[in-house]
Amino acid sequence: METLIEEIYALEILDSRGNPTLRVYVELFDGTKEFSSVPSGASTGQNEALELRDNDKRYGGKGVLKAVNNVNTTIADALIGMDATKQKDIDYTMIELDGTENKSKLGANAILGVSMAIAKAAAKSLNLPLYQYLGGTNAVRIPVPCMNILNGGEHADNSVDFQEFMLVPHGAPTFTEGLRYVAETFHTLKSILKKRKLATSVGDEGGFAPDCESNEAAIELIIEAIKKAGFKPGKDLSIAVDNAANSFCTNLKDNYNLVWSGKGKVTSDDIIDLAGEWLEKYPIILWEDPLAEKDYKGFKKFTKKYGDKIEVVGDDIFVTNTKYIKDGIKKNLANSCLIKLNQIGTVTETIEAVRMCRDAGWRYFLSHRSGETEDTFLADFAVAMDGGHLKTGSACRGERIAKYNRLLEIEHELGDRAEYRWS
Template identity: 75%
Template structure:
């Protein structure tokens, strides 16, 4: 194949929060060119791959990525020249070997991932096939259910809501196009409800509203009100998914918690699990991400034992898209699903391996964006390629989120009646 890497360079750009991130350009011997931009997280697990920052307080408060850019231009590029772009695993593992650290702290996960994504996109273009088909094969045709983040709290907003994300999930829609309409309409109705209550309709990092509410429970009840007012049936047409991001309100990052805004105050893992049981009896919740803190392995296991037969229990900060931690979770019964984030592990190949491990164990896997995003739509194609069935990529506002949804609309139209869509 005439698709050898002949050009590779990076530059510093800004993400959706106005912070620097890495963009990578690649050119192949057949003239193919491709570009990829790397996302960035705010709510991060302590074991995530390292996003290399400059630390120079005179530039972007130390958040510059010129070191990562230099690593692409001066270290990675010379090493990859002449390699075939379709050799994704060989390219990714060559960069991992060059880095030589467990968490990619030498070259930077942002440098490695930028190259990894750009190479995959270039290889797909060179083969003249869509990225989702290149990564997922000819059978990649399942469009994910959009778990739309319509109300923010925690680390993604400056308000009186402990939990980080409340998502509307169009489980009853016949296809992605209609599912997106269901939740977008609910989002706009929710805005009107908040406005009528005299509450803020400003949005958080991922585009969800970020009002000061009376409690965490008030957030759920307000969303249910919006679902009904939009003309849908809670639980049948639209369900609810949660992301507690419990590490953000854990006192010891293990088993002690402080729900300041729920009225519950301080509690241990057992108390938090009991609260979750009460909510599941009252509300149409189908998925709960990070219900316990990232080091609360025992609490996570108890949560899954009690509630895992009712809902999808997703580990994010506890697993960080890393097969080492996912493997432990599978052995210990910690959860029944893992959140999958490309930049959490730092290469396309390793992300696919994490998905494969979940699939082989009979777990689900939940493809996810980051709070600091770009207009890059790689994630949309990746979600279709991985056949996970559901995706979270923000709300019905902010163009960097809508770019992913719009790309999925394109893919669904391209696949026509060969595409399919369902929650389970």
């Protein structure tokens, strides 16, 4: 068969932070060649699938030559001759080959690189765009871009505790216009920061990283930028927040410490109350990881209080793993799950996580990682999964812009069939 796998190999490359990652190449018997590159996270959940690192002197121990070797030997030996269009069979062959719960033997980075590259090769061989190959002929919904505009936490060296403040152009008529809304507001914010003599340097995901007087001051800057750019807060553009609460919770359960804002040690209830105050004052429509991954009681209380008003997203608490998502659905811990391919390690398992959310009536929020590459797989995947929104960084840094530009291409390809809506 023409779609049988003829060759698989990997190289060590660098991600957007200058750290090593993998690029995996696949060739099929019909001559089709494709490759995919693997992202890496900084703010990670304890139960994420394991990135295999070398832990030697190279790159401060962050080299991935062990993972590269696993692709070039163990994985290649098992997969060569298999049909690239049998994605589930391929992915579960690698899962069984690894044999660990968190893919620590072969490395989730090795497995995911192969999984994505094979999907891209199969789509190309069948002369289908990747979003249509993975999502079918009805994959026409372009996600609303939740653009990172201001960074804090582990993504920036500044005085903001919360990790991400995002712009959400849900009021735009198309993705193309939505991207314009957020890009124009991004540049307007830069001018505001300059005028106030605040830093205009950016964090890992391209958002600005100024030293603000408080976490709330970050939101006030964004609201000012929205208005100055000529848009209406809450109508054209709203805000999404990612606390990434693990980063300021020492025991990942109930010991919170908002160092930079000056509040110091706070409780789950304090954070929940703070959220209530902000929701009354600002057009926030999504809140990710408001509490730490083991603070089940806090998550449940937060969702009970605000889940009928906003999207409450679990990231570190669920790590794109159906085992944890199923438990979260049962316990009403959230109403949405962040979806990251490299948290679980295969295309198939990521799709299964999406389906579980969909079947439960939950939303699912497709996401990049802070350590990214120029690979655009995520853009096509977001369209294929029909989730309605995506976060893939700010209006700068090439590895982020590559995804936005791919979505512009997809919207153009779909023409009048393209849909753009928040829900």
